[in-house]
Amino acid sequence: MQWKLLSPKKIVLPNGKEVLEKRSIQPILWLIILVLLFFSIRITGFSLEVLVNRIQEFFVILQQMIPPNWDYLSKLWQPLFDTIKMSLFGSVAGAIVALPIAILAATNITKNKGIAMVSKFILSLLRTMPTLIVALIATFIFGLGTMAGTVAIFLFTIAYVGKLLYEQIENANMEAYEAMHSMGLTTIQAFRYAILPQILPNYLSTSLFCFEGNVRYASILGYVGAGGIGLLLNESLGWRSYENVGMILLMLVCTVFLIETTSEYFRKKLM
């Protein structure tokens, strides 16, 4: 990080030699950050005074959540399983579909530059669309329920796994692939026996990681009517029955913790 317009500082050593010391651009960076901070504070109306004076209000809802309403637990199982099903199906299907798209997007396998460009563009377009918005659009098309949420998670998984996968394919060792190609194997066969074994552990680990994140995302998709536990969360928040909200959050934390620990164990084994 060095700009040419900053002239380096000259230091004359005791023996008469001149040494150039590159100037740091840190002061300028800090200045830019401070200016941006100032404008952000102006635009968002950030005020420490309000925060300090009224922060106790933050804990009002938190206090109402404790103790959670344990009787509500029996109603939670079905939506919770719906949420897990949504993220599981979306992740598995998405990860499978991501593989061919990633192959199309990798420039070392797909020799046609146009196809690779288009696939990459589709992947980044899918990735920029916020999941919640995709879910909302999906509810208009597929109706309210788990189907819409599954579609949203499916699309997000394609984008996320696909991006990481094509980067791995592009970084894979091509020697075996080229050897197989010259022996007369087709592209698909050569990919299957030369590239796939190299990327498989990473592919599975990425998909597992994506699944972890999807469980978390799926829990809020219900807020726009896309099924799962978010539906109940929305309802309880609307009725201000915060002890129910507390119960839902407790269940979510436990589920996410469980899934995260399991998947972390498998991901460590894969690596």
Next chain:
Amino acid sequence: MNAIEKQLQQQPNRRMSYIMTMIILSLLFIWSVTAIHFDNVSASGAKIAKNIFVGLLNPDWSLVVNVTTEGIPYLLIETMAIAFLGTIVGALLAIPLAFLSASNIVPKPIAFIVRFLLIIIRTIPAIVYGLMFIRVTGPGPFAGVLTMSLTSIGMLSKLYVDVIEDLDKSILESMEAIGCTLMEKIRFGIWPQLTALFSSIVIYRFDMNLRDATVLGLVGAGGIGAPLIFAMNSYKWSEVGAILLGLVVLILLVEYVSNRVRTKLVKG
């Protein structure tokens, strides 16, 4: 038997474990298929889908060039301001928490408790935080900033911890040997090791926050999310198209810049 066949036979036979994994995975997958059903798809689904795509492809340009507070440029700047301030506040707050949960710095029990706390912070959906902060600040972008900061803390400190646990401690020992004070050790021994990776992490989180900022609109915590969802709920698809266009362009731009800066930071 030639050498190749011998080598092949020496490989452990993993067929059983593969088959078991496949069976478990397929069972789970079949179980999850029940989430898929088409009975809710209304007959007009295809027609609505067509309307949506026509609208998305014909964005409302008057919104794009509108420079008042209703227009897309201002909304995007507001969203960026929320994400920026939220990331900075979260990044600062995450530093002490990260040090407290690094098992090479504090005793194991404390690290475990702080880690569990971080998991709880990460799991609670942003919407819930948004509602809690709206009680503090009233609706508006300020609540969005606070929500962003809190949701950033969870992931930032988790990534910080990985960096902290990789710290090169031999430098600290040699500094101790030549008689540096604690402040000098932190300033010249620890700080230079952390800054590049920490800034890379923070820039990455800013990228994510910009994406997540749309969620805040749902609860009235400012940003571009609220107009987007209003437009969707009133079926104004060309407005939705314009807002999404602005959002996608902004996110792609920020992603490009942040990727460039991050590669430079990490590779030096």
